[in-house]
Structure formats: structure tokens, C-alpha cells
Amino acid sequence: MTEALGTDPSTATAADREALLALDAEHLWHPWSPTRVNPDTVVAVAGQGCEVEDADGRRYLDAKSSGFNATLGYGCREVVDAVGAQLSRLMTYDLGEGSTAPAVRLARRIAELADPPLTRTFFCNSGSEGVEAAIRIVRFYHAALGRPERSTVVSLRGAYHGSTLGAAACAPAPSPVSDEVGPPGFASVPGPEGDGGPEGVAPLRAHLEAHGDRTAAVLIEPVQARGVRVLPDDYLRAVRELCDRHGVLLVLDEVTTGFGRTGEMFGHQHSGVRPDVLVTGKGLTAGYMSLAAVTTTEHVFGVFDRNKARAGFVHGHTHSGHAAACAAGLAVLDVLEERRLVSNARERGAQLLAELEGARSATSVLDVRGRGLLVAVEMDDPRRASAVRRAMREAGVLARRTGASIVLAPPLIVTAAETERISTALTTAVRS
Ligand SMILES: Cc1ncc(COP(=O)(O)O)c(C=O)c1O
Structure with missing residues (x-):
């Protein structure tokens, strides 16, 4: 051979x-x-x-x-060295039981980069897992507030949110696997055409008027990675307003757009819209390790914290916040800043x-x-x-x-x- x-x-x-x-x-x-x-x-x-x-x-x-x-x-030497040093010192330690300096520092760093009030980060290993965690967060959130019937996640047709069961159910793809039996609790509506215009949001508005009281969250990408559809800033602002009106959380999937890809640190920053939950991945470690992040507000986190008995957050991975992956993330963010890459x-x-x-x-x-x-x-x-x-x-x-x-x-x-x-x-x- x-x-x-x-x-x-x-x-x-x-x-x-x-x-x-x-x-x-x-x-x-x-x-x-x-x-x-x-x-x-x-x-x-x-x-x-x-x-x-x-x-x-x-x-x-x-x-x-x-x-x-x-x-x-x-x-990229800086990232390779940071990962090597962390692997030698401590490759990982279970965050389900303890804590590590790289995970704490990276969560802090993300809170500094994201617009307030996004302050709390849950780490996982891939964008799909990040979306999956976000789905469970928004459902547990409403359940903890005594409205478990609000469980549907609404996304846009043509989007891509990942390939695990829940993430794939958010954006059924026109492919042979779309015939597989998906889990319940997902709906999709057409996104805006062209530059959106004031009526671009009409399908989502109609959906929420009919089903808002059963909806947990709207999940969208500021720029749809599949085929690159840029959602107009006005559209995102209108979505935020609709979510607020119907008591629905807004989850932004920035797995592809996060950490500089669109020319802002996060894709939604072009519009000034603030999500309740932000999912990032890819650019967080720039491919040097596998890591994704779900960042949310103190308000959302507080609902879990205050309702531990009822809601808890029964969710996690062996490699949640892997120390060497978080060290990669910290080094990546340094390089992004030092070389003005955004x-x-x-x-x-x-x-x-x-x-x-x-x-x-x-x-x-x-x-x-x-x-x-x-x-x-x-x-x-x-x-x-x-x-x-x-x-x-x-x-x-x-x-x-x-x-x-x-x-x-x-x-x-x-x-x-x-x-x-x-x-x-x-x-x-x-x-x-
Ligand atoms: C917008 C978006 N969400 C989620 C994912 C899934 O991420 P991963 O492939 O890391 O599971 C991707 C990957 O392409 C993506 O572009």
C-alpha cells in the first residue's frame, strides 16, 4: 500500500x-x-x-x-500552539461536574462580543448540536413558565439548520431523506422574496396569528447558508417585532455567519436586531477543533435557574466545552481582532x-x-x-x-x- x-x-x-x-x-x-x-x-x-x-x-x-x-x-500558528499547550496541560474536564479556565474565559469572551443582554453560553460540538440545544432551551423555557403547549419551532423554507433529527426537522430539505418520519413540533413558512419589502414577513405573520399560542420560537439564519439568501435587515426587524408581539423567542442560527463571515462579528448586527438565543459554530474555532456555542440572555437563563425543579436543563455532552476546543476558540478570537479580519x-x-x-x-x-x-x-x-x-x-x-x-x-x-x-x-x- x-x-x-x-x-x-x-x-x-x-x-x-x-x-x-x-x-x-x-x-x-x-x-x-x-x-x-x-x-x-x-x-x-x-x-x-x-x-x-x-x-x-x-x-x-x-x-x-x-x-x-x-x-x-x-x-495558523497561534491557534495550533494554543491547542497544543492546552492539550499538554489539560485536554478536557467534564463541565457537567466541574469547570475549566478555557471554557469560562471563552464564555466570557463571547458575552463581550455579542450585544447585551446575551451573556450565557452553553457549549456543544457542532452546529447541529447547537441548534438541537436551542430547540430544547426554548421548549423548556415555555414549559417552565407553565405553558408547555408552546412547543413548535418555526423556521423558513429553504433554510439549513443541521442534520441531527431536530435540526433537520427545522428545515425539511428537498431530498430523498425528507420523506423520513420527522419529529413533531416543527413548522416552516416561506421566507421573503428578493429585498423583502413590507409584505415579506406576511407568511410568518399569518402563521403566528393562527398558531402563536403554540409556538416556542422562530429560528432563522440572517443569511441562509444554502444558496446564500441575505435576509433583508427590515425583514429581521419585522420578525423581532412579531416574536415580541406573540411572546415567541427569536433564535438566530449564526453557525455559518457568526464570527466575522458577513463583515460584522455576527450577521444580525447589520440589522441591530437582538436574538434571545444565538447559535454559533464553524468560525468559533475556525476548523482547528470542533466546538459550537448557544448563547442566551440572563432572562432566559434565569427562567431555568429559578425553576430548577420544574424545568432543569436535562441536556449535555461528554465534550461540552472541551478545554482544548475552547482554547482554540480563544486563540481564534485573538487572531480575528489582532489582524482586523472582520x-x-x-x-x-x-x-x-x-x-x-x-x-x-x-x-x-x-x-x-x-x-x-x-x-x-x-x-x-x-x-x-x-x-x-x-x-x-x-x-x-x-x-x-x-x-x-x-x-x-x-x-x-x-x-x-x-x-x-x-x-x-x-x-x-x-x-x-
Ligand atoms: C446555518 C447552519 N446551521 C447549522 C449547521 C450545522 O452545523 P454542523 O455541520 O456543524 O452540524 C450549518 C452547517 O453548515 C449551517 O450552515
Whole structure:
């Protein structure tokens, strides 16, 4: 068998790549599809900055930050060192029973970055788990207040909130698995069209007028990660008002948009809206460890605290607030601040959108949209989008395809020159 497994990637060859793919086809069950072995598969062996290296030695500019999570790019020394130091000192300690300095400090740090009154953070391991915890928090909250019938979570069609049972039920996907029997207590309504307008919120308003007294929370993403739909700021403000009117909690899923991706620390800060519960993940540890956070207000937390006997919070994970993952989060937030990466996301995002304007002249391009470094170019046909993605890969740039859209979400460290490389690869591909 190949020597490529675990060897120095600088000596890797195309044969190593083929050997790894053969083993992959035999043993690995990939997310989203049973196998991922095709000529386009990147067998990543190393990365530095915005570039990732395939087992055959080819380097690519990763314009999708792995899975939108590698916000600091690859090989960020500060984070690697912080994680290594924490692993040597104390890799983890069960927060269900005790406490650790990295978990306490990171919870404090998130409270400083989020708008008041978001002060309390529950840690888990993935965005899906974060959404799952949020679902249980909003249900326990209403139950503790003596209204257990308020249990439905309402979300928007076309959203994505994760793939565990509850998170997936929030946004039933148009896929074969949507036929599976989902859990009860979820509803979805159409989101706003285009720029929203005053009537964009009408479906949600109608739903809450009819079912508000059975609704626990509205759950939405400020920018829908799937296909990059930016919810207009006015829409978010109208949702907040409706939630207040109907005594419903507002949960914002910022697993993709949190920690700088949209050019603000959190996506909702463009609108000034404040959620009752904020779910973050991906960018919190920038891919260096697995961690997600559910941050809520003292009011929500207080309901649990005062009603321990009735509500409690019977929820947790062995790795809730894993110490080395929290150390990664602290280092990531330092790097974000020191290198002013949230501003960079804003500036490079504006550059990317401006440069992609040229792509609109191609007849196959229906729309170019985005916020910060989360951008989509929507094509007229998923097959054409696949061809564009393949052509970009040939040009050394990796993008994601979702339906008929090419989605770009490069690391927040991306430079002006790299941004231009991405937009040139895409505009060239759509014109050819
Ligand atoms: C908005 C949103 N919510 C939740 C999730 C689920 O996160 P994870 O894949 O870490 O479970 C994602 C992941 O893509 C996401 O984009």
C-alpha cells in the first residue's frame, strides 16, 4: 500500500492520490453521499494560508474555507500552539461536574462580543448540536413558565439548520431523506422574496396569528447558508417585532455567519436586531477543533435557574466545552481582532461582489448576491453550475456548488490578490 498515508506531502505523487482514493472507496462513508470518490475529489494532505494541497501535490486556493469553517485558513500558528499547550496541560474536564479556565474565559469572551443582554453560553460540538440545544432551551423555557403547549419551532423554507433529527426537522430539505418520519413540533413558512419589502414577513405573520399560542420560537439564519439568501435587515426587524408581539423567542442560527463571515462579528448586527438565543459554530474555532456555542440572555437563563425543579436543563455532552476546543476558540478570537479580519471580510467581500458583477453579462448567470465573504453566483441550471465548479478547480480554485449556485466563502484572511484570483476563475468559467 502507498506510503502516502501520513508521509511528507511535499513528496506525494498522483499514485499516492489514487491509492488513497481506492482505500476511501472501500472504507469511508462520507457525509451527504455514501462515497465521494470521483475525479474531482481533493484528497487534502496539507494546507497553508488560503491554500490546500492535494495528495498529488497540486495546490488549490480554497474559496470555500473547507466547509465554510476554516475562517483563518490553514496552518495558523497561534491557534495550533494554543491547542497544543492546552492539550499538554489539560485536554478536557467534564463541565457537567466541574469547570475549566478555557471554557469560562471563552464564555466570557463571547458575552463581550455579542450585544447585551446575551451573556450565557452553553457549549456543544457542532452546529447541529447547537441548534438541537436551542430547540430544547426554548421548549423548556415555555414549559417552565407553565405553558408547555408552546412547543413548535418555526423556521423558513429553504433554510439549513443541521442534520441531527431536530435540526433537520427545522428545515425539511428537498431530498430523498425528507420523506423520513420527522419529529413533531416543527413548522416552516416561506421566507421573503428578493429585498423583502413590507409584505415579506406576511407568511410568518399569518402563521403566528393562527398558531402563536403554540409556538416556542422562530429560528432563522440572517443569511441562509444554502444558496446564500441575505435576509433583508427590515425583514429581521419585522420578525423581532412579531416574536415580541406573540411572546415567541427569536433564535438566530449564526453557525455559518457568526464570527466575522458577513463583515460584522455576527450577521444580525447589520440589522441591530437582538436574538434571545444565538447559535454559533464553524468560525468559533475556525476548523482547528470542533466546538459550537448557544448563547442566551440572563432572562432566559434565569427562567431555568429559578425553576430548577420544574424545568432543569436535562441536556449535555461528554465534550461540552472541551478545554482544548475552547482554547482554540480563544486563540481564534485573538487572531480575528489582532489582524482586523472582520473588516477584511467586509472589504474583500465588497471587492468580490464588485468583481463578480462582470459575470452577470453571461446569459447563464441569473444572480450575484452575498454579504461579506459569503457570496453566491446563481446559474440557470445545476449541471452548468457543476461545470463551472469543475472549470474553477482546473484553474486552481475550489468553490462549493449548492443546487444551481456556486457559493464562495474564502477564509477571512484572503488577500486582495487572492480575491481577484477567485473572481477571475469564476468569471472565466461562466463565460466559457
Ligand atoms: C446555518 C447552519 N446551521 C447549522 C449547521 C450545522 O452545523 P454542523 O455541520 O456543524 O452540524 C450549518 C452547517 O453548515 C449551517 O450552515
